[in-house]
Amino acid sequence: MAMASVARRRASFAMLSVRGALGSGYGVLWGSRGFASGAEENDVVVIGGGPGGYVAAIKAAQLGLKTTCIEKRGTLGGTCLNVGCIPSKALLHSSHMYHEAKHSFASHGVKISQVEVDLPAMMAQKDKAVSNLTRGIEGLFKKNKVNYVKGFGKLLSPSEVSVDTPDGGTTVVTGKNIIIATGSDVKSLPGIAIDEKKVVSSTGALALAEIPKKLVVIGAGYIGLEMGSVWGRLGSEVTVVEFAADIVPSMDSEVRKLFQRALEKQKMKFMLKTKVVGCDVTGPGVKLTVEPAAGGPATTLEADIVLVSAGRVPFTAGLGLEALGVNMDKAGRILVDEQFKTNVPSVHAIGDVIPGPMLAHKAEEDGVACVEFIAGKHGHVDYALVPGVVYTHPEVASVGQTEDQVKATGVAYRVGKFPFMANSRAKAIDDAEGVVKILAEKETDKILGVHIMSPNAGELIHEAVIALQYGASSEDIARTCHAHPTMSEAVKEAAMATYDKPIHI
Numbered sequence: 001m002a003m004a005s006v007a008r009r010r011a012s013f014a015m016l017s018v019r020g021a022l023g024s025g026y027g028v029l030w031g032s033r034g035f036a037s038g039a040e041e042n043d044v045v046v047i048g049g050g051p052g053g054y055v056a057a058i059k060a061a062q063l064g065l066k067t068t069c070i071e072k073r074g075t076l077g078g079t080c081l082n083v084g085c086i087p088s089k090a091l092l093h094s095s096h097m098y099h100e101a102k103h104s105f106a107s108h109g110v111k112i113s114q115v116e117v118d119l120p121a122m123m124a125q126k127d128k129a130v131s132n133l134t135r136g137i138e139g140l141f142k143k144n145k146v147n148y149v150k151g152f153g154k155l156l157s158p159s160e161v162s163v164d165t166p167d168g169g170t171t172v173v174t175g176k177n178i179i180i181a182t183g184s185d186v187k188s189l190p191g192i193a194i195d196e197k198k199v200v201s202s203t204g205a206l207a208l209a210e211i212p213k214k215l216v217v218i219g220a221g222y223i224g225l226e227m228g229s230v231w232g233r234l235g236s237e238v239t240v241v242e243f244a245a246d247i248v249p250s251m252d253s254e255v256r257k258l259f260q261r262a263l264e265k266q267k268m269k270f271m272l273k274t275k276v277v278g279c280d281v282t283g284p285g286v287k288l289t290v291e292p293a294a295g296g297p298a299t300t301l302e303a304d305i306v307l308v309s310a311g312r313v314p315f316t317a318g319l320g321l322e323a324l325g326v327n328m329d330k331a332g333r334i335l336v337d338e339q340f341k342t343n344v345p346s347v348h349a350i351g352d353v354i355p356g357p358m359l360a361h362k363a364e365e366d367g368v369a370c371v372e373f374i375a376g377k378h379g380h381v382d383y384a385l386v387p388g389v390v391y392t393h394p395e396v397a398s399v400g401q402t403e404d405q406v407k408a409t410g411v412a413y414r415v416g417k418f419p420f421m422a423n424s425r426a427k428a429i430d431d432a433e434g435v436v437k438i439l440a441e442k443e444t445d446k447i448l449g450v451h452i453m454s455p456n457a458g459e460l461i462h463e464a465v466i467a468l469q470y471g472a473s474s475e476d477i478a479r480t481c482h483a484h485p486t487m488s489e490a491v492k493e494a495a496m497a498t499y500d501k502p503i504h505i
């Protein structure tokens with residue numbers, strides 16, 4: 001009932017906003033959508049064709065705004081589709097299948113005499129997934145009449161972007177509004193030169209020609225653990241060097257401990273509170289000198305490949321922001337207001353290049369909200385409810401606050417947990433490592449955070465995302481009928497454990 005009325009309110013709000021936009025001059029564009037030439041003025045010019053930029057461009061065109069998107073890479077989709085989310089998930093899936101075939105099939109009564117890795121075929125499958133998806137976005141641009149200009153964009157003024165095109169020429173694209181969606185790049189570490197051969201970033205790690213015997217990963221964050229898992233499953237000996245005391249510092253600390261144990265069972269080794277102080281590539285492999293973060297005796301790690309995955313930094317090189325006086329913070333992120341406007345009012349910014357989690361789905365939300373504001377509507381992104389997923393096996397997914405964050409607020413809370421060891425589907429498929437943990441306010445039972453470690457946790461989490469979005473209580477989830485036998489029943493049981501008692505444990 002409550003949800004329906006919220007939806008109705010949203011619908012009427014949206015209709016009012018469209019009328020507002022038409023009244024303010026955008027209406028004349030609705031009947032005249034078409035491909036912009038370089039000389040025609042656009043309503044929106046987007047620099048960068050990643051999840052932030054391409055989604056903003058499509059949404060802008062759908063709102064009737066004449067839109068051009070400029071991308072330097074040669075293909076659309078940005079980091080995520082070309083060298084990020086998609087190729088990494090392709091390799092995670094392929095390597096998981098190999099690992100299952102080698103280590104789990106026999107216990108399910110499936111006998112295979114010889115299981116081998118065909119690395120070129122695995123890479124070709126990954127490349128096919130990437131090219132299908134990036135070409136798909138070109139198709140979406142055509143369908144929505146977004147003008148696509150290939151080349152490197154640079155701001156000349158608050159309404160002009162010069163584009164260095166691949167044929168060596170330059171064209172100028174003009175627009176009433178400009179959206180910077182130029183994303184991020186790998187963070188380099190002092191004294192460690194990335195050559196994408198022996199010392200690689202995630203881009204190199206997605207395209208190794210051989211399975212390294214020894215892989216050292218610097219940084220136990222999203223990229224390090226996902227790419228470490230890929231190569232570990234394919235046979236590499238993986239050591240992860242992490243400066244902090246814990247892996248994935250943003251994770252709920254209780255779930256993190258279980259996660260680290262799960263990865264250690266998969267033979268991933270961790271050197272926490274450790275810093276890299278030297279990197280020697282003169283021999284056949286790489287010699288890394290490491291020290292305790294607090295200081296102490298140095299040791300040497302030998303590796304065939306070193307992956308540098310110690311974070312990413314906003315990418316704004318060559319954009320001309322300084323000349324235009326666009327404000328940025330010390331980390332190089334572009335500062336924007338709640339409508340994604342910079343201090344230069346016609347210039348907006350979204351995605352990895354502004355503060356906030358560096359995630360594709362967050363960039364997409366930014367993109368939609370930004371152009372809704374430009375069209376005179378009401379954009380909205382709830383940064384407190386952006387889910388995070390590490391796509392290892394098991395996966396770890398979370399939304400809302402961790403237990404440490406709840407504690408820090410001083411709010412009295414309850415915790416409900418349910419292990420997948422007691423979930424019938426997980427037992428049936430013999431994949432039962434993990435837990436659902438729910439945190440709810442003690443007085444009102446309102447859910448504050450949900451953390452799931454399990455196979456497919458990245459899918460299971462969305463029930464919790466919706467629940468938090470609608471301000472649900474744990475009892476709301478517990479009293480909702482869940483199909484049997486499913487992994488999702490563990491979410492229901494954890495909710496039962498939060499406000500009362502679970503049945504199956």
Ligand SMILES: Cc1cc2nc3c(=O)[nH]c(=O)nc-3n(C[C@H](O)[C@H](O)[C@H](O)COP(=O)(O)OP(=O)(O)OC[C@H]3O[C@@H](n4cnc5c(N)ncnc54)[C@H](O)[C@@H]3O)c2cc1C
Nearest residue numbers: 048050051052072078079084085153183351352358359360
């Ligand atoms: C290995 C890896 C795995 C990842 N996996 C996930 C995941 O599973 N889930 C998730 O949510 N996130 C993941 N991410 C993060 C995700 O890729 C980013 O958060 C997301 O791509 C940010 O989108 P964006 O549009 O802001 O920027 P980007 O995707 O970086 O796109 C920016 C685009 O702008 C272009 N550009 C830059 N400057 C210019 C210019 N001057 N002119 C023209 N074009 C320009 C670039 O070529 C680029 O294509 C992953 C990242 C990596 C590296």
Ligand SMILES: NC(=O)c1ccc[n+]([C@@H]2O[C@H](COP(=O)([O-])OP(=O)(O)OC[C@H]3O[C@@H](n4cnc5c(N)ncnc54)[C@H](O)[C@@H]3O)[C@@H](O)[C@H]2O)c1
Nearest residue numbers: 219220221222223224242243244309310311312358389390
């Ligand atoms: N599944 C996903 O959603 C996904 C997957 C990959 C990447 N990403 C995004 O890409 C971004 C970059 O990923 P990432 O893994 O490089 O960064 P990250 O921020 O996730 O992790 C970096 C890790 O490196 C550690 N570190 C920093 N400096 C170090 C040093 N000198 N020595 C050792 N350790 C050091 C940090 O403490 C941290 O644990 C992330 O912010 C993430 O949002 C997301």
